[in-house]
Amino acid sequence: MQSESQHGLGTTVPFSPEAIGTRIEEIAERVGGKRELANLAGIHETQLYKYIKGANSPSIAVAVALADTAKVSLDWLLLGKGESVPEANADAEYSYIPLYDAKISAGHGSWAEGAKVLTRLAFTRYSLRKKGLDPAKLSAVRVDGDSMLGLLDDGDTVMVDHSRNTLEGEGVYVIRLDDHMYAKRLQRQFDGSVHVISENKAYRDMVIPKSYQEEFEIIGRVVWAGGWMV
The missing domain is CATH 1.10.260.40 (lambda repressor-like DNA-binding domains)
Structure with missing residues (x-):
């Protein structure tokens, strides 16, 4: 630097x-x-x-x-004179979300620290604002594995909102558990436990008891996903 x-x-x-x-x-x-x-x-x-x-x-x-x-x-x-960019420059309408070279594992593995930015994904500022998303608190990574097959395929890209790092209700979150990273569906139960659910039913669901949740960290909620159809 x-x-x-x-x-x-x-x-x-x-x-x-x-x-x-x-x-x-x-x-x-x-x-x-x-x-x-x-x-x-x-x-x-x-x-x-x-x-x-x-x-x-x-x-x-x-x-x-x-x-x-x-x-x-x-x-x-x-x-502060004029526009921040020329009117002809469409970049004024977009925010660019960094896509990191590490993969969030949807089965096993970890998202290595110090990952580099591969590129930036363009989203209209209007679309992010409409969803209440702050570009500064978003990142994009790729899914690895087939445990979320049916919702997220191996190699799909997901965008994570790091400001939503508490369980708001059922949804897909990126979590850290026992020093491993997962993209999973979460459900909170009446007894305070959290069910960690795979879309692919070949994988067994996990239950995190309330007493064990100090070892459980929500990195952020998955707010967008995309991937190739071919």
Whole structure:
């Protein structure tokens, strides 16, 4: 990761840091979150937070790097003038959700830490907003295995909402249990236990007693799934 000095210019932007911070937060949402924006622009994440909070002003070189990374107008980022992107640029209508190279296992296995972003999946900002989804709290990964066959095929891509990390009702969630990751349907029972259900009935369901749930973590709810038909 590059430091600000490696960008070549250290002169800070002589404009309101609070206003710039608001716009930096907006472009972070557009590219998949603050950490992703910092990584792509080659700056430290802690420094990015200082820009957003208005504690520091970015150098001109860093502002250029941020604008280039998010494909936004530099005039808009620095001054708030005009549109963030040209009207002809359809990217203004989309949020880009990072797709990681690790697979969530639908049977056995783990989602390795430090997974890299393979690409970003484009979703209209309208469609995400309509579903009440925050792009900064979404990620996409691939399913591995056939235990959810009939709902999720091996190789399908799922989008996970990390803000929904408590059991809201029956639904498909990504969970961590005994240091393994699963994509499963969850049901809470009257006695407080949680049933972990496979769509493929060749796999037995699991029951997590209420007393064991300290070892059970909900990573997020699956809110979208897609895959090839051929």
